[in-house]
Amino acid sequence: MKIGVYFCNCASNISDKVDSQRVRAVVGSLEDVAYFKTNELMCSEDGKKFLHDDILEERPDRIVIAACSPRDHEKTFMRVLSGAEMNPYLMQMVNIREQVAWVTEGVGRASTKASSLIKGAVSRVRFHKPLHRKSIDMSPDVMVIGAGPAGLKAALTIAETGRKVTLVEKRPVIGGQPALYEEVFPNLECAPCMLEPILNDVLHGEYAGNIELLTLSEVVELNGFYGNFIAKIRKTPRYADLNQCIGCGDCIGVCPVDVKNEFNNGMDNRKAISLSFAGALPNVPFIDMKACLRAKGEDCRLCEQACPLGEGIIRYDDEETIVERHVGAVIVAVGASLFDAGLIPKLGAGTVADVYTSFEFERLLSSTGPTGGKLRTRSGRTPETIAIVHCVGSLDSNHNEHCSGICCLNAFKFNVMIEHRLPGIQIHHLYKELVYPGKEEYALYQRALSNPNAVFTRYSDIDTIEITSTGDCIGIKTGLPETGVIRADMVVLCPAVVPSKDIGELSRVLDITEDMYGFFEELHGRLDSVRTKVRGIYISGACQSPVNIAQAVNQGQAAAGYVLSGLIAGKQLEIEPLTASVDKDRCSGCRVCLFLCPYKAVFLDAETQRPSVNEVLCQGCGICVAACPSGAMSSNHFTNDAIFAEIEGVLK
Amino acid sequence: MSEDDGRVVFEPKIVGFLCNWCSYAGADKAGGLQRSYPPNVNIIRVMCSGRVDPQFVLKAYSAGADGVLILACHLGDCHYKEGNYHAMQRHRMLLRILSEHGIENERCRFDYVSAADGDKFVKIMNEMVYTIRELGPMDRLNCWSDNKLKQGG
Ligand SMILES: Cc1cc2nc3c(=O)[nH]c(=O)nc-3n(C[C@H](O)[C@H](O)[C@H](O)COP(=O)(O)OP(=O)(O)OC[C@H]3O[C@@H](n4cnc5c(N)ncnc54)[C@H](O)[C@@H]3O)c2cc1C
Numbered sequence: 083m084k085i086g087v088y089f090c091n092c093a094s095n096i097s098d099k100v101d102s103q104r105v106r107a108v109v110g111s112l113e114d115v116a117y118f119k120t121n122e123l124m125c126s127e128d129g130k131k132f133l134h135d136d137i138l139e140e141r142p143d144r145i146v147i148a149a150c151s152p153r154d155h156e157k158t159f160m161r162v163l164s165g166a167e168m169n170p171y172l173m174q175m176v177n178i179r180e181q182v183a184w185v186t187e188g189v190g191r192a193s194t195k196a197s198s199l200i201k202g203a204v205s206r207v208r209f210h211k212p213l214h215r216k217s218i219d220m221s222p223d224v225m226v227i228g229a230g231p232a233g234l235k236a237a238l239t240i241a242e243t244g245r246k247v248t249l250v251e252k253r254p255v256i257g258g259q260p261a262l263y264e265e266v267f268p269n270l271e272c273a274p275c276m277l278e279p280i281l282n283d284v285l286h287g288e289y290a291g292n293i294e295l296l297t298l299s300e301v302v303e304l305n306g307f308y309g310n311f312i313a314k315i316r317k318t319p320r321y322a323d324l325n326q327c328i329g330c331g332d333c334i335g336v337c338p339v340d341v342k343n344e345f346n347n348g349m350d351n352r353k354a355i356s357l358s359f360a361g362a363l364p365n366v367p368f369i370d371m372k373a374c375l376r377a378k379g380e381d382c383r384l385c386e387q388a389c390p391l392g393e394g395i396i397r398y399d400d401e402e403t404i405v406e407r408h409v410g411a412v413i414v415a416v417g418a419s420l421f422d423a424g425l426i427p428k429l430g431a432g433t434v435a436d437v438y439t440s441f442e443f444e445r446l447l448s449s450t451g452p453t454g455g456k457l458r459t460r461s462g463r464t465p466e467t468i469a470i471v472h473c474v475g476s477l478d479s480n481h482n483e484h485c486s487g488i489c490c491l492n493a494f495k496f497n498v499m500i501e502h503r504l505p506g507i508q509i510h511h512l513y514k515e516l517v518y519p520g521k522e523e524y525a526l527y528q529r530a531l532s533n534p535n536a537v538f539t540r541y542s543d544i545d546t547i548e549i550t551s552t553g554d555c556i557g558i559k560t561g562l563p564e565t566g567v568i569r570a571d572m573v574v575l576c577p578a579v580v581p582s583k584d585i586g587e588l589s590r591v592l593d594i595t596e597d598m599y600g601f602f603e604e605l606h607g608r609l610d611s612v613r614t615k616v617r618g619i620y621i622s623g624a625c626q627s628p629v630n631i632a633q634a635v636n637q638g639q640a641a642a643g644y645v646l647s648g649l650i651a652g653k654q655l656e657i658e659p660l661t662a663s664v665d666k667d668r669c670s671g672c673r674v675c676l677f678l679c680p681y682k683a684v685f686l687d688a689e690t691q692r693p694s695v696n697e698v699l700c701q702g703c704g705i706c707v708a709a710c711p712s713g714a715m716s717s718n719h720f721t722n723d724a725i726f727a728e729i730e731g732v733l734k
Numbered sequence: 735m736s737e738d739d740g741r742v743v744f745e746p747k748i749v750g751f752l753c754n755w756c757s758y759a760g761a762d763k764a765g766g767l768q769r770s771y772p773p774n775v776n777i778i779r780v781m782c783s784g785r786v787d788p789q790f791v792l793k794a795y796s797a798g799a800d801g802v803l804i805l806a807c808h809l810g811d812c813h814y815k816e817g818n819y820h821a822m823q824r825h826r827m828l829l830r831i832l833s834e835h836g837i838e839n840e841r842c843r844f845d846y847v848s849a850a851d852g853d854k855f856v857k858i859m860n861e862m863v864y865t866i867r868e869l870g871p872m873d874r875l876n877c878w879s880d881n882k883l884k885q886g887g
Binding site: 177182184195720 | 779
């Protein structure tokens with residue numbers, strides 16, 4: 083084997099401290115070292131040309147470059163090798179600048195240390211093997227799960243570039259939670275006015291042809307990896323033709339069955355055939371087959387008969403189907419839910435009349451809600467005092483320690499909306515902390531504060547609050563001597579934003595992880611909040627962390643950005659060769675590698691029942707290699723042989 | 735051995751396994767700051783501290799090292815999410831094996847160095863060299879001999 087050693091003076095950065103002649107005396111005589119050459123500045127254009135030409139002339143089998151940190155110029159020199167017809171992995175760099183010249187006193191000591199490190203590299207480089215980047219075809223299409231603000235914006239951004247997007251929404255309606263609000267903080271913009279242009283773009287806009295919307299649908303299986311996922315999606319029938327129905331609603335009026343309306347949190351009833359709420363998009367009703375008389379064996383056809391377009395629009399025979407889609411990436415944007423205020427029984431949620439959660443109150447304020455937006459108590463009275471309890475189940479080690487960051491602003495929004503509807507009404511805010519970051523948010527807080535009928539009271543612990551019915555109204559004990567018992571006609575609880583059940587279920591289906599709170603786990607909290615540990619699966623919006631609409635939308639677009647920059651039509655996926663691999667004959671089948679891999683890159687080969695490494699997913703950390711008790715796992719370039727040789731070399 | 739004021743000083747040989755993303759970068763940081771430290775530690779770069787196979791450590795002792803250092807990202811900062819946890823656990827296990835074979839725990843140190851911890855890195859270098867110097871050369875005859883290691887590995 084012919085090994086060449088190159089020593090870079092780094093102008094004088096290295097040569098001032100390390101004597102290349104002394105190093106040559108030690109290294110030049112090592113077995114297989116055919117030559118030792120110095121250069122003034124290898125990373126300069128002249129230096130690179132020297133290296134390039136010299137490799138072509140000497141044709142070494144391996145080279146060692148003693149220069150700066152590989153974190154600086156390993157990639158630079160690898161490119162030179164490639165240009166000189168030499169496999170770039172047949173080189174080893176030795177860091178004699180940052181880790182020798184700049185930190186060692188005395189030329190003698192520095193030269194000795196440099197020699198030791200180069201000896202290690204010479205021993206090691208013998209074991210280097212030529213490695214090649216592989217490439218595979220990728221699908222540029224994308225699946226987005228969840229049609230809330232985050233998912234909608236992600237889908238639109240991607241569709242605008244001509245890619246195909248499959249948008250999977252569990253409910254019959256798109257728009258996510260904000261579709262249920264009347265107004266949105268911080269500027270109290272009309273929510274439907276804000277959302278509808280986006281919803282219409284998705285349904286009928288210029289790029290709608292690139293978006294396949296599957297409502298009443300859920301992903302039940304995902305196989306494959308970045309660039310090549312196969313998703314199985316369960317479509318529950320709507321029993322109405324999404325393309326032909328004109329949404330007149332004639333079918334709804336004739337339906338004889340009333341059921342609790344889940345879109346208004348059960349505060350009123352809807353029909354068995356229904357829209358989610360007036361103005362819901364897509365504007366096509368759905369039949370709730372569990373409630374429909376036909377499910378009970380009756381041959382009711384009232385809705386079909388009422389349809390002005392005739393037969394064929396209402397389709398009782400529709401069946402559940404499983405559809406398959408081949409996509410290159412997946413964006414998950416399934417939102418979150420609210421902490422169950424019933425877990426703090428003293429707050430009266432579900433037991434004391436006129437105690438509402440913030441979601442329920444949004445519907446009470448909504449013109450499409452159960453009261454058409456009028457605020458009335460259950461007994462029909464106009465309330466004179468409304469209390470809003472902040473921080474329910476948050477900032478609390480018994481429940482959730484996190485602050486959801488949106489509830490205070492929502493409470494201030496309620497404050498303004500209540501005042502608009504019932505001028506002069508008393509509003510009592512009970513809070514643990516007040517939080518209102520952002521450039522527009524403080525103004526909303528000021529607006530709430532400037533309401534002369536609004537009182538702000540700070541409580542110390544939610545357990546000190548007790549909400550009971552006093553017959554004609556509600557009594558709130560605060561545990562604060564100066565406040566005593568507050569009397570109110572209505573109470574709004576603002577529960578923490580917490581992970582939804584869907585997050586738990588989807589994390590299993592998609593094989594992505596949850597964090598310690600139960601939200602989807604991001605790759606890096608600050609630098610990479612929309613990537614997961616699984617390459618090609620992104621998370622956006624409230625399923626990653628409690629967010630407001632602006633942040634949810636930003637994350638949706640960030641995920642779209644990753645897709646657009648990484649998954650390019652016609653481009654092949656380049657796979658780094660620094661991955662792990664399995665020697666199936668040595669494997670004992672203990673599967674420790676499967677459990678340890680942080681990227682789910684090691685999987686069980688169905689045929690051989692032995693682990694196999696997916697090179698697309700593997701990031702080359704080598705955790706599995708160090709753990710393998712049979713020595714069956716190895717990591718390319720960082721093989722045991724190479725590292726053992728390096729250890730022996732530096733100690734020689 | 736080197737001479738210091740006419741006194742003969744033991745110069746220990748130490749091998750350091752550093753993860754590419756944090757600790758190796760921390761060592762480079764010390765370089766950038768031009769902080770000098772003793773040259774006794776020979777650094778071997780691995781992508782992740784989780785790659786450090788206990789066999790590497792045993793190999794180092796059998797090949798002549800008097801001490802071994804394993805440096806990782808701070809917990810929670812691992813580039814590969816959790817490699818440093820595995821490294822930490824493996825180190826604990828290693829200490830028990832080393833004890834059984836009469837190798838002092840101080841000869842195998844595990845610590846956390848981030849890319850910003852240039853000064854901490856230098857401190858660890860100084861401490862490690864001082865500690866091993868105090869312990870003296872590894873007593874290879876009475877510990878695990880090179881031959882025994884070869885049979886075990
Ligand atoms: C009471 C309340 C009031 C708020 N008011 C405001 C406000 O005024 N201004 C503001 O900026 N923010 C407000 N927020 C925050 C706002 O609701 C969120 O920022 C926003 O909803 C997050 O959008 P998203 O797309 O992440 O999730 P969501 O809006 O929750 O959308 C998620 C979508 O995914 C669907 N989905 C769920 N599971 C699945 C599944 N398994 N498969 C397929 N689809 C699924 C859901 O049906 C839904 O359509 C409020 C929050 C609360 C709790």
